[in-house]
Amino acid sequence: MAVDNHYENFPVASWLIPRGKRPAVAALYRFARGADDLADEGDASPADRQSHLDDVLFGLDCIFSQVPTNNKIASYAKYFKDKEDLGVSSAPFKALVSAFRQDVEKTRYQDRAELLDYADRSANPVGRVMLAIFGVKSATAHRASDAICTALQLINFWQDASVDIEKGRIYVPQSEFAKHCVDAIDFPSHPKHRELMRAQYEHAETMLWSGCSLLRELNGRFRIEIAFTIAGGARILEKIEANDYDVTKRPTLRWYDSARLTWLALKALRMSKTAAIPPKLI
Known part of the structure; x- marks a missing residue:
């Protein structure tokens, strides 16, 4: 269940995942992969990486408060806000961002x-x-x-x-x-x-x-x-x-x-x- 670098074994495209579940799995993967890349890929400065991750956190707050956001990475979590029967809050997404923020500095x-x-x-x-x-x-x-x-x-x-x-x-x-x-x-x-x-x-x-x-x-x-x-x-x-x-x-x-x-x-x-x-x- 781990998601390239951190996520290379993520089952996003596996035929074993039922078709009806794949949009949710894909949304989770895209959020995790996108936020991780902000922390670890490219040549941005640590300050810029933290700023981009701050934007993701703000976007999450907007989404789970039903406020529009143009943050692409945070928008992947909107799937779970729209599917409230899944019982997924913003907490796991914020936890991921917290870890990625730590990776920038620690x-x-x-x-x-x-x-x-x-x-x-x-x-x-x-x-x-x-x-x-x-x-x-x-x-x-x-x-x-x-x-x-x-x-x-x-x-x-x-x-x-x-x-x-x-x-x-x-x-x-x-x-x-x-x-x-x-x-x-x-x-x-x-x-x-x-x-x-x-x-x-x-x-x-x-x-x-x-x-x-x-x-x-x-x-x-x-x-x-x-x-x-x-x-x-x-x-x-x-x-x-x-x-x-x-x-x-x-x-x-x-x-x-x-x-x-x-x-x-x-x-x-x-x-x-x-x-x-x-x-x-x-």
């Missing part, structure tokens, strides 16, 4: 709690809106969705570590560097960096599979879609492991991964039968 994280707080705003709102689109509202579903979405966000960080380093951004928490006796200045050339990354891998892997209980609360093609979303994250983790946790090598999914993805999706479906409800992350 390049280091002190500990996992701080990183999980970021993921709670950058990834989890997407999963919760997706559940609303499909009429899934239980607290247990939200907790399992949060586990999957946060895990996918972490996996994306470890997948893209080499790209982020070039941008001066390191998502591995400073406390983890200290725990593994790795100097962040030497990352990723430090001889112990693979041991450090293995710990991040294992943390994300445990969290990802802990979300399988969500599949018990879904049905139809959406259930299969989410099983394959879990499988996509699991397959990236397998490739990170195959690279011996070397962050200078960026793993990607290829067409020939299809059979393995199917096996992993079936594994997720099997695990869902007995998986415990994951604890709250923050």
